[in-house]
Amino acid sequence: MKTDLDTQERGAMLQEYFESWLDGLAKPACPCAYPRLRAIVAIDCRDYDGVWMCLETEILLGLLRPCFDIVPIGGVEGAGDDTWTCPVCGSSYQYGWEEFSINTSIQYLKPLQLAVTDLGAPPVVPTPLFGGIVGHTDPPFHSFEPVDFEGFRAYFEERA
Numbered sequence: 001m002k003t004d005l006d007t008q009e010r011g012a013m014l015q016e017y018f019e020s021w022l023d024g025l026a027k028p029a030c031p032c033a034y035p036r037l038r039a040i041v042a043i044d045c046r047d048y049d050g051v052w053m054c055l056e057t058e059i060l061l062g063l064l065r066p067c068f069d070i071v072p073i074g075g076v077e078g079a080g081d082d083t084w085t086c087p088v089c090g091s092s093y094q095y096g097w098e099e100f101s102i103n104t105s106i107q108y109l110k111p112l113q114l115a116v117t118d119l120g121a122p123p124v125v126p127t128p129l130f131g132g133i134v135g136h137t138d139p140p141f142h143s144f145e146p147v148d149f150e151g152f153r154a155y156f157e158e159r160a
């Protein structure tokens with residue numbers, strides 16, 4: 001297997017993988033029922049005093065956006081923070097977005113109230129990532145662990 005994939009190639013593989021996961025393996029429930037997914041979309045570099053983004057987080061949030069009912073906090077569209085509510089289970093999340101510079105922005109989705117029975121296994125630290133962390137400052141190596149695609153897939157799909 002090719003191991004020297006660049007960010008764009010890894011992103012394309014993850015995009016295709018997450019699309020098929022949402023259409024297939026995730027189907028017994030809504031995406032909320034997978035704690036490892038919840039942990040990945042909640043990754044926020046500011047919690048680690050860094051300036052970087054996580055490829056998995058960005059790609060998943062792009063795919064999850066159409067799955068949620070979205071209400072801007074304070075009723076102001078595009079202000080950055082929104083409340084996302086799952087129409088299937090009723091769980092709600094705070095969606096945040098911040099731009100650090102012209103080509104570095106981050107987004108995250110952090111639970112406000114979960115109303116779901118977990119189907120997936122709980123997250124572990126360090127979190128295995130295939131796409132990984134891209135940015136201006138070093139990632140916190142004790143929190144995230146680079147793995148190959150199969151390693152990430154095995155982690156992401158593990159059931160409770």
Ligand SMILES: [Zn+2]
Nearest residue numbers: 030032086089
């Ligand atoms: Zn849900």
